[in-house]
Amino acid sequence: NTILHVAASKGSLDVLKFINTHHYPMTTNNRGETVLHLAVKHIDIVKYLINECNCDVMSPDKYGWTPLHFAAMKVIEYFLSTGNCDPLAKDNEEKTPLQLTKERDKDSDTVIAIFKKFGNIKISHPIDSYVNVLLVGNPGAGKSTLSRVINDTATGSIALGSFRNVGGVVPCTAGIIPYKLQHRTLGNIILHDFAGHPEYYSSHSAVIENLLQGSGGVFLIVVNILEKEVVKQLHQWLTVVRNEAQKVFNQCHVIVIVSHVDEISNPVERRRRKKEVKEVIVKERCDRVFLDCRKLGGSGVDSFFNKLCSACESIRSTSGRNLSLYCHMMYGLLEERKENILTLSDVMSAGEDNDDYVIPDKREDVLDSLHSLHST
Known part of the structure; x- marks a missing residue:
């Protein structure tokens, strides 16, 4: 420890202020802890380090622990009030400050203090931030079938429907069909199934721009590998998505779903077509999934849900809406x-x-x- 670490851990604010002119408060000890890590029992020092010294409240030690992982009750309340703390940040053992708080059997007041932070949240704000998932592609690509898969797995397991064909699919989507889902794997999402017909493109652009004003979204581009112009179609939709994503400040994720791969019986032809599509996707730095989505447990469906789940979590954690962090924390506790x-x-x-x-x-x-x- 530096002398700053010692002063902070002892609660000596006057000493800390005196020697601070000669030492950098973000200096770490051999465990990777900043001065703020050792000050968490002393609210006056915490306020000084954050307000006067601009210490980073999310700086982790070598075990991945942020100061919030260490914090005592009053300090937890103050950390959360800054709006800069993520109570869902994971350490090297995948534990969050929230989980560690709930493990403190003798410190139930800490949990109560966290709940008090929700008092000023507007009632209109959703408990769990809904992520917009935008499903686009040409007619016949398999969008509506994939939409049906996402809907059918909202409350049930994929494994239970592994050999069951997807039913209730409307062949041609007209306009935009939204589905508000509380999905067991993806969390809360609003799935927007966009029609692929050219006459809808102008209205689609306006709707997408509006949807992405509040936070980022996840674009799912579905292309049918059996189409002769599959590469051209993919380029077209990537251009559309790129143009829409550039209009908004928030980060967007793009996943390309290549459907009907299982219908190519010739392995040489299958590899050739997959390579063509893959080259485009790699250049655009998108996630990709080759799948058969006509069965709930079809090839590639597990990989698709893993990628989509990761994208949704990323949107929630980086949307910039600090309230959503508190809402997620409250939602998890409840x-x-x-x-x-x-x-x-x-x-x-x-x-x-x-x-x-x-x-x-x-x-x-x-x-x-x-x-x-x-x-x-």
Whole structure:
């Protein structure tokens, strides 16, 4: 440790200020810890290091721990109030500050303090940030089939439908069909199935620009490898996507899905066509998946979901909307504790369906009941 580390760990603010003129506060010790790492028990020093010395609150040590991983209750509240901390940042063991907080059995006040940070969040803000997933491609490429796969796996496992054909597919999408999904693998997404007909292109451009104003999105470009002009079609859609992505400040991800690969029986021809398409995709630095999406467990579907899930998580974590970090944290806590949580509407529903329960209808009685529940 440097002398700054020692002063910070002892809570000696005056000493720290005196010697700070001769030492750089972001200097690390042999564990990779900054002065801020050792100051986390002393809120006055934390405020000084952040406000006066511009210390990086997300700087990790050699184990991947940020100061938030170390922090005590009051310091956690202050870290979160800066809006610059990511409570979902993972250390080298894939643990987040939130997970470590919940492991503190004797420090339940810390969890309560975190919940207090949500008090000023607008009710209109979604609990879990929805990521826009934009599905584009020529007619017959397989967009609607892929859309059906994403919809069908929202609440169920892919493995359970491995040998089942995808059903309920509308052959030709008209305009744009949006699906708001709470997907077990992808999280909360809004899937937009865009028609591939040329007459819709101008309206598509306006819609896409509007969708990407709030945050980045994930473009899924679907091309049919059986098409003679598959490379030309891919170039066209990559150009469209690139032009739309350049209009917005937020980062976008592009995944190219090459469908109907399984229908090419000749292995030499299959390799040739895949190579042609792959060369274009590599130049554009896009993710790619070759798949058969007509079965829920078709070839390449697992890889597709892994790539899409990673892209969605990246959008959520880099969207720049600090509130979404808090919303995700709250959402994660509630998801894990949902079996222990009842809303007032749950209680009312139970009372309506069962004559054994009497629900008070006076405001004062309801408040007394809620107060009793809170005290227990």
